[in-house]
Amino acid sequence: QSALTQPASVSGSPGQSITISCTGTSSDVGGYNYVSWYQQHPGKAPKLMIYDVTNRPSGVSNRFSGSKSGNTASLTISGLQAEDEADYYCSSYTSSSSEVFGGGTKLTVL
Amino acid sequence: EVQLEESGGGLVKPGESLRLSCAASGFTFSTYSINWVRQAPGKGLEWVSSISSSDTYIYYADSVKGRFTISRDDAKNTLYLQMNSLRAEDAAVYYCARDGKHTAGRYFDYWGQGTLVTVSS
Numbered sequence: 001q002s003a004l005t006q007p008a009s010v011s012g013s014p015g016q017s018i019t020i021s022c023t024g025t026s027s028d029v030g031g032y033n034y035v036s037w038y039q040q041h042p043g044k045a046p047k048l049m050i051y052d053v054t055n056r057p058s059g060v061s062n063r064f065s066g067s068k069s070g071n072t073a074s075l076t077i078s079g080l081q082a083e084d085e086a087d088y089y090c091s092s093y094t095s096s097s098s099e100v101f102g103g104g105t106k107l108t109v110l
Numbered sequence: 111e112v113q114l115e116e117s118g119g120g121l122v123k124p125g126e127s128l129r130l131s132c133a134a135s136g137f138t139f140s141t142y143s144i145n146w147v148r149q150a151p152g153k154g155l156e157w158v159s160s161i162s163s164s165d166t167y168i169y170y171a172d173s174v175k176g177r178f179t180i181s182r183d184d185a186k187n188t189l190y191l192q193m194n195s196l197r198a199e200d201a202a203v204y205y206c207a208r209d210g211k212h213t214a215g216r217y218f219d220y221w222g223q224g225t226l227v228t229v230s231s
Binding site: 100101 | 154156157169171172205210214216217218219221
């Protein structure tokens with residue numbers, strides 16, 4: 001199972017919006033509405049931000065939103081804040097009942 | 111409060127074995143699927159293995175199939191990962207992560223802080 005494709009880095013200024021893409025295949029992202037997104041700060045464990053493409057866990061800011069079109073899922077962060085600077089990973093359930101992560105995207109808040 | 115705490119990491123030589131543990135608390139452990147996810151130094155996340163409630167379903171990444179064995183002891187609220195024939199590429203921080211779903215699909219709603227496995231001669 002090949003890793004999902006994410007941009008290596010994205011950046012934005014405080015208050016702006018950014019979008020991180022996550023591209024897979026019809027055997028993972030495109031085949032199921034089971035895409036999740038994780039935020040990871042340096043030296044910390046990942047934190048769930050979005051699950052099942054669009055759902056936010058309790059306690060996660062509504063500035064974070066998810067969507068999907070075909071084989072590509074996206075995470076949008078609006079009203080960028082300094083604390084959003086982190087690595088972001090997408091993940092998808094697959095047709096072989098495994099899980100595949102994206103390579104990760106480093107978000108820099110300028 | 112949901113808590114997951116990994117232990118058992120350390121330095122081993124290529125070809126050796128190691129067993130990781132993950133102690134869970136704050137939720138009904140027996141009713142959840144639990145996973146192992148690893149992260150090599152400076153690299154991304156990689157799903158390793160999953161075990162469902164009652165051991166009904168067990169899955170492994172191709173990279174560890176035949177070498178790693180996941181298991182659970184619901185009486186002790188503990189998850190295990192037996193790692194045999196370790197390779198340099200298995201070196202990583204190993205996280206246990208709870209699967210928040212009880213239906214199809216998977217997502218990881220709680221994570222431990224990880225335990226570091228180093229494989230070097």
